Amino acid sequence: MSTRRTALKWTAALAAAAALPAPLAAFAADPVKVGFVYVGPVGEAGWTYAHDLGRRALEAAFPGQVKTTFIERVPEGADAERVIRSLAQDGHQIIFTTSFGYMDATLKVARQFPKVVFQHATGFKTAANMGTYDVRTYEGAYLAGVLAGKMSKSGNLGVVGSHPIPEVIRNINAYTIGARSVNPTATTRVIWVNSWFDPGKERQAALTLIAQGADVLMQNTDSPAVLQAAQEKGVYAFGWDSDMTAFGPKAQLAASEIDWGVWYKKVVGEVMAGTFDAKRQVWYGLKEGAIDLGHLAASLPADAKKLVAERRQGILDGKRPVFAGPLRNQAGKEVVAAGQELADKDKLAMNYYVEGVQGAVPGGK
Structure with missing residues (x-):
């Protein structure tokens, strides 16, 4: 069974931290490239639509400073790994994978691209350059x-x-x-x-x-x-x-x-400033404005x-x-x-x- 959006087990802390291999503050005049991988069609309602609203909010918050790309209808499994790797190879410095079934594929690609920041929605596995995020x-x-x-x-x-x-x-x-x-x-x-x-x-x-x-x-x-x-x-x-x-x-x-933009803006802003801790696991709720x-x-x-x-x-x-x-x-x-x-x-x-x-x-x- 495909399980998209849950952590069957989490590591000890929801906010464990590990510094990024290198800050992205030095990307100067070139916009920071941010990639999104969606499990469903964007459509006009629902989970993927909410993620895409967050992507748009990110662009609005950093006009001219970020360039986003999204790929929709990506099946969980081998095809997801191919898509994630393609985004990394294409120069995306930050990649958000928005389905639980992308967890292992994200982790595998993250280890192959240690200078890219990876964020995986609802999972529990992390790496030095990969963290997880979810909403209550x-x-x-x-x-x-x-x-x-x-x-x-x-x-x-x-x-x-x-x-x-x-x-x-x-x-x-x-x-x-x-x-x-x-x-x-x-x-x-x-x-x-x-x-x-x-x-x-x-x-x-x-x-x-x-x-x-x-x-x-x-x-x-x-x-x-x-x-x-x-x-x-x-x-x-x-x-x-x-x-x-x-x-x-x-x-x-x-x-x-759900307002995913709360997290997307925080991640990109901190990455650009060189202050983001990549390995942490966050679970946002009403208090943070995420739900x-x-x-x-x-x-x-x-x-x-x-x-x-x-x-x-x-x-x-x-x-x-x-x-x-x-x-x-x-x-x-x-x-x-x-x-x-x-x-x-x-x-x-x-x-x-x-x-x-x-x-x-x-x-x-």
């Missing part, structure tokens, strides 16, 4: 869950899941925790499509969930098919990774939006908007973390004690559903 998407999923709990008439929620990996399970759990913080009897049903981007399967999964009684849907897939199905059937849904209002203006309650629940529907009642704002602030100031105890898994076993918060290492390895999620994790606990 579960924070956006939690806020979406708060809205779902507020707006659902039935208390029956649905999620279209991609692959049953910690990243996606984490988002499903956060969504359910958010919903049950508003409606303690809310439940979430999940249908797995085993793909990141398959509009046909995503649509069918959404329609099945709706037929089973779900009136608010979330997804961890890339196309707008779930939102389109919700629009067609008169239920609610959320944009995922980017705003998807255009695909379901009556259905979208809000969008969990948020935006584009709240104008039709939302004022108390729903106020509640989301309060919960958002609770995450920011640490008074209401998403995975706070007491927290129990689906079997009723306590996984986080009252007054405690789940550690990042345990979030990254999550392989169980929390109370309120129906069904079983494929291959999990």
Whole structure:
């Protein structure tokens, strides 16, 4: 199974540092060449689209100082290694590879080009000139869950899941925790499509969930098919990774939006200044401006908007973390004690559903 955007294990620190072999501040009048490798089409919504928005933000932040290149629809595997190596050979000084399945290919090419800076999205392997970066998407999923709990008439929620990996399970759990913080009897049903981007399967999964009684849907897939199905059937849904209002203006309650530009601008700015530490692993969230629940529907009642704002602030100031105890898994076993918060290492390895999620994790606990 292709797993794109999760770390099944991370090395000890999220911010370990190792200086670059050489700063790129000396690239003088020539723009710094920055390459991006995308797993899907740029399109108008979703994961790859969000990365491309970040690329464009990078260009806007450094007018005339950077020249970006992107290659889309690159399969994970041997072809990815060829594409990454081609960018390095073509003189790109910084290369971002934006899919978990690119990890080993990125590491192999990074070792062959020690003077190039490599950044890999969501992985866990590093080198002297290669680090990793990710976003705490579960924070956006939690806020979406708060809205779902507020707006659902039935208390029956649905999620279209991609692959049953910690990243996606984490988002499903956060969504359910958010919903049950508003409606303690809310439940979430999940249908797995085993793909990141398959509009046909995503649509069918959404329609099945709706037929089973779900009136608010979330997804961890890339196309707008779930939102389109919700629009067609008169239920609610959320944009995922980017705003998807255009695909379901009556259905979208809000969008969990990633801002990759926050990291892209930081990396390139520090590399150009010769101050960037390449080997670190970062996990950005609301606090850094890398994830948020935006584009709240104008039709939302004022108390729903106020509640989301309060919960958002609770995450920011640490008074209401998403995975706070007491927290129990689906079997009723306590996984986080009252007054405690789940550690990042345990979030990254999550392989169980929390109370309120129906069904079983494929291959999990």
